[in-house]
Amino acid sequence: MNILLVEDDLDLAATVVDFFELESTICDHAANGVAGLNLIQQNDYDAIILDINMPKMNGLSVCASMRQEGIDTPVLMLTARDTLEDKLEGFASGTDDYLVKPFELKELLVRVNALAKRRSGQVEKFHIADLAIDTRLKQAVRNGETLKLSPTGYKILEALARRSPAPVSREKLIHAVWGDNVPDSNSLKVHLYNLRKLVDQDNNKALIQTIGSQGFALRSPAD
Amino acid sequence: MNILLVEDDLDLAATVVDFFELESTICDHAANGVAGLNLIQQNDYDAIILDINMPKMNGLSVCASMRQEGIDTPVLMLTARDTLEDKLEGFASGTDDYLVKPFELKELLVRVNALAKRRSGQVEKFHIADLAIDTRLKQAVRNGETLKLSPTGYKILEALARRSPAPVSREKLIHAVWGDNVPDSNSLKVHLYNLRKLVDQDNNKALIQTIGSQGFALRSPAD
DNA sequence: TCATCGCTTAACCCTGTCTTAACCCGCAAT
DNA sequence: ATTGCGGGTTAAGACAGGGTTAAGCGATGA
Numbered sequence: 001m002n003i004l005l006v007e008d009d010l011d012l013a014a015t016v017v018d019f020f021e022l023e024s025t026i027c028d029h030a031a032n033g034v035a036g037l038n039l040i041q042q043n044d045y046d047a048i049i050l051d052i053n054m055p056k057m058n059g060l061s062v063c064a065s066m067r068q069e070g071i072d073t074p075v076l077m078l079t080a081r082d083t084l085e086d087k088l089e090g091f092a093s094g095t096d097d098y099l100v101k102p103f104e105l106k107e108l109l110v111r112v113n114a115l116a117k118r119r120s121g122q123v124e125k126f127h128i129a130d131l132a133i134d135t136r137l138k139q140a141v142r143n144g145e146t147l148k149l150s151p152t153g154y155k156i157l158e159a160l161a162r163r164s165p166a167p168v169s170r171e172k173l174i175h176a177v178w179g180d181n182v183p184d185s186n187s188l189k190v191h192l193y194n195l196r197k198l199v200d201q202d203n204n205k206a207l208i209q210t211i212g213s214q215g216f217a218l219r220s221p222a223d
Numbered sequence: 224m225n226i227l228l229v230e231d232d233l234d235l236a237a238t239v240v241d242f243f244e245l246e247s248t249i250c251d252h253a254a255n256g257v258a259g260l261n262l263i264q265q266n267d268y269d270a271i272i273l274d275i276n277m278p279k280m281n282g283l284s285v286c287a288s289m290r291q292e293g294i295d296t297p298v299l300m301l302t303a304r305d306t307l308e309d310k311l312e313g314f315a316s317g318t319d320d321y322l323v324k325p326f327e328l329k330e331l332l333v334r335v336n337a338l339a340k341r342r343s344g345q346v347e348k349f350h351i352a353d354l355a356i357d358t359r360l361k362q363a364v365r366n367g368e369t370l371k372l373s374p375t376g377y378k379i380l381e382a383l384a385r386r387s388p389a390p391v392s393r394e395k396l397i398h399a400v401w402g403d404n405v406p407d408s409n410s411l412k413v414h415l416y417n418l419r420k421l422v423d424q425d426n427n428k429a430l431i432q433t434i435g436s437q438g439f440a441l442r443s444p445a446d
Numbered sequence: 447t448c449a450t451c452g453c454t455t456a457a458c459c460c461t462g463t464c465t466t467a468a469c470c471c472g473c474a475a476t
Numbered sequence: 477a478t479t480g481c482g483g484g485t486t487a488a489g490a491c492a493g494g495g496t497t498a499a500g501c502g503a504t505g506a
């Protein structure tokens with residue numbers, strides 16, 4: 001991950017940068033608003049932490065400017081100002097979150113992570129062996145090839161992936177696919193059969209496994 | 224806008240609901256976690272406010288469950304618990320923001336708005352492959368040529384672009400174009416057909432794609 | 447006033463998908 | 477040995493979702 005900290009208190013900045021690097025997050029730093037805005041325009045960060053009180057250009061202006069330019073990177077404002085008016089002003093200028101100093105580093109971390117995760121489109125991706133499922137795009141890829149799944153087939157696969165490597169009972173699967181309108185015959189069997197053909201046929205490793213009278217699991221055979 | 228409040232303190236709930244309705248935001252209410260989860264599964268809210276301490280099912284479990292099912296609606300947790308551990312636990316279960324009681328109604332409002340706004344997007348320009356959309360000028364350009372879109376056609380294209388490359392459901396598209404005054408027949412089909420003729424006809428790459436029973440997506444075929 | 451444009455509507459068709467009902471097998475319990 | 481059960485495999489028909497067309501209507505602007 002790649003974030004930017006704009007903060008004129010150099011001690012604090014160093015602490016924050018170090019802390020983020022421990023979490024294997026690259027953290028650029030700018031010591032004033034103008035320098036920060038330049039970096040924002042040149043790079044594509046996953047999130048930005050903005051101090052409000054800064055020389056040259058304050059955080060509110062930086063945020064408003066970047067929004068004006070159409071940059072929608074998530075912003076978290078960091079400041080000692082804690083009145084309601086200050087917060088409202090912050091959100092009015094387009095910030096996504098507002099944290100008051102003094103703060104816990106860990107809280108800053110989880111808040112920034114939450115912002116960044118959303119930005120990437122709540123990337124919910126599953127990887128089971130060489131199978132990748134993208135829940136946002138509603139598609140699955142195995143061996144670099146996008147699988148041509150039917151709508152129902154995809155739903156079953158996603159439900160399996162969500163619980164992987166644990167087995168999913170028949171009832172859970174049926175509920176995941178049909179909700180409460182359950183078809184009255186062995187439709188699920190057939191869908192599973194077809195799904196297996198698409199997912200496992202061209203491979204020596206069968207990922208869709210039948211577990212006793214428990215249900216089905218998506219995992220590599222070794223596990 | 225359409226949000227959900229899950230809160231067992233009925234007095235507080237009534238206050239919040241009233242406050243949001245003043246801002247012309249429809250605010251559903253559930254008095255416990257189980258009821259809340261049901262509403263979440265049945266409806267598509269712009270944001271959800273979750274109390275943590277509740278009978279039957281606490282807010283953390285509600286949040287974790289909905290995320291498990293792939294519902295990525297923004298969540299704001301509301302609670303009297305203010306220790307760092309509590310907050311970390313909240314974010315670990317998948318919340319987007321965390322506000323400690325007692326709180327100012329206005330702060331709740333702007334935070335919820337910030338969460339909801341991020342979903343609808345505040346970006347002005349989109350680029351999907353060789354297609355460029357300018358939401359300010361309300362026009363789209365492909366291969367250097369400005370497309371002669373009808374008003375409705377443009378609205379559909381913009382709605383698709385905002386979620387690109389993820390698919391957009393029929394319902395979402397209809398809502399984006401007509402709001403609540405929904406035409407009763409297959410108007411959307413026809414508009415999509417016409418839109419495809421304008422956008423994709425002169426190109427080998429068809430950007431407007433049909434995704435199973437999920438909806439439609441704007442993305443290049445390779446993805 | 448007329449012409450044009452865009453929107454809605456209702457048909458129609460086609461294709462891919464879902465359901466259904468078979469039949470098959472192996473295993474375990476009787 | 478037999479029976480029942482859980483699961484796998486097929487194929488056929490029904491069905492729905494989506495694509496395509498054309499006609500009519502209202503609004504808008506010349």
